[in-house]
Amino acid sequence: MGSTLQEAKDRLIEDFSMFDEWLDKYEYLIDLGKNLQPYPEEKKTEDRLIKGCQSRVWMDWRLEDGRIYFTADSDAIITRGIISMLISVYSGRTAAEIAADDFSFIDRIGLRENLSPTRTNGLLSMISTIRSVAQNNI
């Protein structure tokens, strides 16, 4: 991972600011979703399912050299795009870095108000999973 957590967030905010229309932003999210790293089928288990999402979302993580690596998948592609964003920002960081972040970049790209309430709940559930994994590993 070449960039810092802050740099990864800034890059996403900049990427999203290039599009005026939300339809174009979705197109961008869909591309991110299509390019998400594959997630092993055998890890699509009940205990890795994140509650509160309309589409199904599985998330897994491992600790390596003091850093937390997240992988995740969903059956909906826009959700995969959101997962891809979250992973590019938070995967490969230390627990302390993640726990100290306020996750407000989601609001700065306008994602929250442009998702349906059910998707927003899903997003919040993913964020709280990432957060609690970090807090449990400090």
Next chain:
Amino acid sequence: MDIQKIRNQFPELSEKVYGKSLVYFDNAATSLKPVSVIDKWLKMSEKYNANIHRAVHYTATVATDEFEAARDRVKDFLNAPSRDGIVFTSGTTASINLVAYSFGEAFIHEGDEVLVTEAEHHSDIVPWQMLCERKGAVLKVAGVDDDGYIDLESFKKLCGGRVRIAAVTHVSNVLGIVNPVKEMVRICHEAGIPVLVDGAQGIVHEKVDVQEMDCDFYAFSGHKMYAAAGTGVLYGKKKWLELMPPYMGGGEMIETVRFSGTTYAKPPGKFEAGTQNISGVPTFVPAIEMLESLNGGDSLAYGEAVNEYLADSLSADERIRVFGVPRRTEDKIPLFSFAVDGVHHEDLALLLDKMGIAVRSGQMCAEPLMDRFGVTGMLRVSLLPYNTMEEAEYFIKSLDKAILMLS
């Protein structure tokens, strides 16, 4: 026909979403409201807000008259034999819960059975499950076939034994297939079983004559048929309403109250405890007028053309699987639920929303039907006579664009 003249009566149709004209294709969830209904609601709130059936003062009299005029209008609309068979509720769900509770208290005992179908909305499943739980009764389920029709043979077979009541949907909110409720009522009555018909969707599109249908109960909501939200109707045959105990206790449902014992009012009052939806119920009058005018004459042919265009376009697309395939065109209301190969329904709904099109996605309060057809959810478009051919064409084009973006 001048469809614009119809559209002008529905203010929300001129709303813009994300700078685009709103295309409202989620009518099965709730219909838009015409000016006549909004005006009635406003008038009842601005000028005649008073509690009904209680006081002798002027506005209370007007409010009571308006409320009771709605009862007469609904009675005529359903061709019910008596106005006493029209109970106002807060909606279909409330109407069904009322019957599941009150009928259940009087007539369901341990080991008895309740019959429903696989095509029911959760509102016509869960109240019966709760009843069965309470009484130690058993829920029986008649299946639907691959086209979405209720399997009448299996329905007939289940109509025996200890079935004490059957609850069937007139039209499924997922499949849009018009069930042969008159025939189903006949089958049930032959076996001595009373029938509740869930008319939430049926009342909007089909001509309902409860005497001809001979159902024992017919439940529907006001908000899906142009009337105010929070209004609903339970039609019930007199013999049942008289034998059923009240659902809720409180003001207005009583005859005399003494600490030594209370006696109850006659139906429908017995089932209308507490302050009713006094601003909403009177909107049934203009709502029924609108419904009757839109479901007849010129708009009928226009609606059929739009419907046919959508049916043909969706079924011609190989990526799309439509659920609820009618054998005759009159067997289906203008409602299409479908799934797209390899594309998630929520993704589609999100993109269509950004194109200004309101559709429904997900399980649509009918999880058993989702399981029956092996999907986690569907996308649904549902139309009313104020929707246009242009909107339908724009939807088909937008759907294609969205599918291409997502594949």
